[in-house]
Amino acid sequence: KQEVTQIPAALSVPEGENLVLNCSFTDSAIYNLQWFRQDPGKGLTSLLLIQSSQREQTSGRLNASLDKSSGRSTLYIAASQPGDSATYLCAVRMDSNYQLIWGAGTKLIIKP
Amino acid sequence: ETGVTQTPRHLVMGMTNKKSLKCEQHLGHNAMYWYKQSAKKPLELMFVYNFKEQTENNSVPSRFSPECPNSSHLFLHLHTLQPEDSALYLCASSRGTTPRTDTQYFGPGTRLTVL
Numbered sequence A: 001k002q003e004v005t006q007i008p009a010a011l012s013v014p015e016g017e018n019l020v021l022n023c024s025f026t027d028s029a030i031y032n033l034q035w036f037r038q039d040p041g042k043g044l045t046s047l048l049l050i051q052s053s054q055r056e057q058t059s060g061r062l063n064a065s066l067d068k069s070s071g072r073s074t075l076y077i078a079a080s081q082p083g084d085s086a087t088y089l090c091a092v093r094m095d096s097n098y099q100l101i102w103g104a105g106t107k108l109i110i111k112p
Numbered sequence B: 001e002t003g004v005t006q007t008p009r010h011l012v013m014g015m016t017n018k019k020s021l022k023c024e025q026h027l028g029h030n031a032m033y034w035y036k037q038s039a040k041k042p043l044e045l046m047f048v049y050n051f052k053e054q055t056e057n058n059s060v061p062s063r064f065s066p067e068c069p070n071s072s073h074l075f076l077h078l079h080t081l082q083p084e085d086s087a088l089y090l091c092a093s094s095r096g097t098t099p100r101t102d103t104q105y106f107g108p109g110t111r112l113t114v115l
Helices: none
Strands: A004-007 A010-014 A019-025 A030-038 A044-051 A056-059 A062-067 A072-077 A086-094 A100-102 A106-111 B004-007 B010-013 B018-025 B031-037 B044-050 B053-057 B064-070 B073-079 B087-094 B110-114
Touching (some): A004 A086, A019 A030, A019 A086, A019 A106, A030 A072, A044 A056, A044 A062, A044 A072, A072 A086, B004 B087, B010 B018, B031 B073, B044 B064, B044 B073, B053 B064
Parallel strands (some): B010 B110
Antiparallel strands (some): A004 A019, A019 A072, A030 A044, A030 A086, A056 A062, A086 A100, A086 A106, B004 B018, B018 B073, B031 B087, B044 B053, B064 B073, B087 B110
């Protein structure tokens, strides 16, 4: 059974720092992996999607990498800003049934 | 606004109450989803509807009863809930035509507290 783990559960860093959020999964038979952002009182917004054949995807200050064989993905945020404060979720889509399996998220606080 | 709306945004109910959550999508999608998000836990998929037909029920207790009258509306009827049912209930929608690449769009959620 696929399990998705995100460590740390919470992270607080000063503004301007570069940071890395981690996501690991136990079953490498995935179709793709997505990173989402969740703001309080709002729904989830998709940030980046990496297909299983890809190694990384970039969008602005965000870079997501995927090492499928080791069951790991990272979300790199460059030059963090207070507006980046949110909970970041990763989800893998299974190759077998296309179900989305979610991590519990990392709550990120960027201090001004 | 994400195109998926949910009402109410907050709900407090007793264990003997009956209430309903509503979700509406304005994106022309055909698939709709209910998720439960408990504190510090992964999202749990509860139900999936595709073209108004229920395609998934992930062993959800019968005290949760979904209804999908059309592709734009999804309800979750609640009765005789337990305190452990307190959570954020998220609705999502997607095109529903290509499960491999379907992108889900989420509503803001209903924060449910069961006393």
